[in-house]
Amino acid sequence: MKQFNGKVxxxxxxxxxxxEIIPARYLTEISKEALKPxxxxxxxxxxxxxxxxxxxxxxVISRANFGCGSSREHAPWAFEVxxxxxxxxxxxxxxxxxxxFNCGMxxxxxxxxxLDDLFTTFMGKETLLETDLKKNxxxxxSGEICKEIPFSISGFDRALVEADGxxxxxxxxx
Amino acid sequence: xxxxxxxxxxxxxxxxxxxxxxHVIRLDAVFCHEITTPVAINDxxxxxxxxxxxxxxxxxxxxHVTPAKDSKTAMQGKILREWAIRQGxxxxxxxxxNGVCHAIFPExxxxxxxxxxxxxxSHTCTHGAFGAFAAGVGxxxxxxxxxxxxxxxxxxxxxxxxxxxxxxxxxxxxDVILAxxxxxxxxxxxxxxxxxxxxxxxxxxxxxxxxxxxxxxEAGGTCGICAPDMTTVDYLWAFIASDYPSxxxxxxxxxxxxxxxxxxxxxxxxxDASTLSPMVTFGYKPDQVKPVxxxxxxxxxxxxxxxxxxxxxxxxxIAAKILKxxxxxxxxxxxxxxxxxxxxxxxxxxxxxxxxxxAGFCVTNPTCGACLGMSNGVLADGEVCASTTNRNFNGRxxxxxxxxxxxxxxAAETALAGVIKNSFLFTEAGGAK
Numbered sequence: 001m002k003q004f005n006g007k008v009x010x011x012x013x014x015x016x017x018x019x020e021i022i023p024a025r026y027l028t029e030i031s032k033e034a035l036k037p038x039x040x041x042x043x044x045x046x047x048x049x050x051x052x053x054x055x056x057x058x059x060v061i062s063r064a065n066f067g068c069g070s071s072r073e074h075a076p077w078a079f080e081v082x083x084x085x086x087x088x089x090x091x092x093x094x095x096x097x098x099x100x101f102n103c104g105m106x107x108x109x110x111x112x113x114x115l116d117d118l119f120t121t122f123m124g125k126e127t128l129l130e131t132d133l134k135k136n137x138x139x140x141x142s143g144e145i146c147k148e149i150p151f152s153i154s155g156f157d158r159a160l161v162e163a164d165g166x167x168x169x170x171x172x173x174x
Numbered sequence: 175x176x177x178x179x180x181x182x183x184x185x186x187x188x189x190x191x192x193x194x195x196x197h198v199i200r201l202d203a204v205f206c207h208e209i210t211t212p213v214a215i216n217d218x219x220x221x222x223x224x225x226x227x228x229x230x231x232x233x234x235x236x237x238h239v240t241p242a243k244d245s246k247t248a249m250q251g252k253i254l255r256e257w258a259i260r261q262g263x264x265x266x267x268x269x270x271x272n273g274v275c276h277a278i279f280p281e282x283x284x285x286x287x288x289x290x291x292x293x294x295x296s297h298t299c300t301h302g303a304f305g306a307f308a309a310g311v312g313x314x315x316x317x318x319x320x321x322x323x324x325x326x327x328x329x330x331x332x333x334x335x336x337x338x339x340x341x342x343x344x345x346x347x348x349d350v351i352l353a354x355x356x357x358x359x360x361x362x363x364x365x366x367x368x369x370x371x372x373x374x375x376x377x378x379x380x381x382x383x384x385x386x387x388x389x390x391x392e393a394g395g396t397c398g399i400c401a402p403d404m405t406t407v408d409y410l411w412a413f414i415a416s417d418y419p420s421x422x423x424x425x426x427x428x429x430x431x432x433x434x435x436x437x438x439x440x441x442x443x444x445x446d447a448s449t450l451s452p453m454v455t456f457g458y459k460p461d462q463v464k465p466v467x468x469x470x471x472x473x474x475x476x477x478x479x480x481x482x483x484x485x486x487x488x489x490x491x492i493a494a495k496i497l498k499x500x501x502x503x504x505x506x507x508x509x510x511x512x513x514x515x516x517x518x519x520x521x522x523x524x525x526x527x528x529x530x531x532x533a534g535f536c537v538t539n540p541t542c543g544a545c546l547g548m549s550n551g552v553l554a555d556g557e558v559c560a561s562t563t564n565r566n567f568n569g570r571x572x573x574x575x576x577x578x579x580x581x582x583x584x585a586a587e588t589a590l591a592g593v594i595k596n597s598f599l600f601t602e603a604g605g606a607k
Contacts, residue, residue, distance in 0.1 A: 019565075019569065020569075025547060027209050071210070093361070093394060099311075156193040167321075170318040170324065174189065
C-alpha cells in the first residue's frame, strides 16, 4: 500500500486540468519515470514554482473539479513518480479520480468550507499531513497549529487502495 | 420507475456489484490508440499477463501522431502494432488506413445501440450518439478492459437535455453543444450521462449527434447519449443488414435502448434551438462561451478544421460551401484535416479538397495531432487559433497559445476574414442583427 503522509502543496484554483498537470507534448513517453520533471509544468498560478515546490511535497490540496479534461493516466503517474500519492480537493473530474484509485493512490473530497479553513490556516506555511486510514482522519500540522479533519472514501476506493490498484483487484475477482 | 438509456444498458451488462452503487459491467468493445495503450501493454507483459479477453472486440488505431514525428512516437506506434499482430487483433488501423479514433470506429460499424465501450481517451463519449454507453477511461481501466473485458462504474445518473424548436440557418450541432456546456458549466455533468433528446436531435444526422456527444466530457459528463432511431439504423445498415430482415426489425430491436417516459433524471434542461446563434469560446475553459457576434473582429493566426468533434464529411461540406471560389486572408494560415481516409477520399470525389486547396488551406492526413498540440499544427507562444476542436485549455494546441472553439462554418468564414466572423450562412438569414 502507498504512503499518504508528508508535506502539503497548496494549489489555490478550481478546474486545474490534466493538460496543466502533464502537457500533451510529454505523452510520447512510455515510462512513468520519464514524466517526473514535467509535473504541473504548464500550471500558471501566482506563488507556484514547479521547479521549487514539487520536490519536497507529498500531498496536494486544491479546489473544485480537479483533474478535468483528458483521460490521461499520465496525470496521476506524474504525481506518483514525484512521491505525491494523495490529492485532496472540493471535487474531482470522474476519470482523474478513478485513475488515482486505480493506481492505488487517493483523491479525497472535502467540503469547501473545510478547504477554505485549511487554505486560510496553512497556505504559505510549512505544513505536514498525516493520514490515518483506520480512523479516516487527516491530521494537518504546522508549528503549534494542528487540525484533525475527518474524511470518507467509498468501500470500493478503499479496496483499490488496499489492493494497490484496479489491476490487482480485478485479477483477483474477475 | 422507468429507466434511462444508460440504466437499461447497465442492467443488460451487469457482471458484479461489489460495493454500493459500483457496477462492474461487461464490455462489448475496447478501443485503443497509441498514446494511452502502450503503457498498458508493457504493464501486462511485465505482469506475465500478455493476453486479451477477445481479439474481435478490441479495435486499435494509430491516430494521435501519425506519421510518427520522432523516435518516441515511432516507438509508441511500434508497441501498438506489434501487440495487435501478436494478439490477433484484426481491426487495427495503421498508417494509410488510419483516422481519428472517434471518427473511424463508428464509420467501420464498430459502435451499435446498447453497446458498452471504453477507450483510453476522454472523447470516447462521442459514441453515445448511437445509443451506446461509451466512456473515456485511464490506462489502468483500459488494461483491465483488454485483459478481462470488464470495467467498473458508478451506476449511471443522467441529465436530460431537451433541444426543441428549429435550428436557425448557419447554426450547427457545435453551436448547440457549446451553448449547453455554457449552461451546465465545466463540471455540471460530472459523474453523469447527458441524454440528448428533442426535435432538433431527432432531425440531426449521426455526424451532428457525434459532435453533440463528443463534448459531453467538457461538462464533466461520463457519456453523451442519443436514443437510437431510423437515422441510426440507416447509418449502420451496411453493417447490420445480414442480422435483420428489415430496417424496421433492426429499429424495433434497438428500441430496447430508448428511455422510458417515467425514467428519472437528476436534472432536465430545455434548450429552444430557435433562439441560438453561432457560439465561440473566449477563455481557457470550454464553458466560457458567447455568441460569435460578440467576438467579431478578434484577430487569429491560424484556423484549424478537423478533429473527432468536427472533421467529418458533413463538416467539410459546410466549410467548403463558405470557402468555394474564395481565398483565405493573407494574414493567417489555415489547416484542414479530414478525420478518416474515407472522409478524405469522399471529399476528394466531391471536389471539396480542391476548394480547400484553392482557398489556401494546408490539407493534412487524418490525425488528432494539432488538437492537443502534439503535431501537424502546433501554435507558437502568443498565437491564437480558431478551431473546430473541443478543448480550449491554456496551451492546449501549443504552449502559450490561445484556442477559440467554434463550428466549421464560423472557422471557414474566419479563415477568409482573418478575424473571427459569423458565417454568411447565418448572416444572410438575418441572424446577426
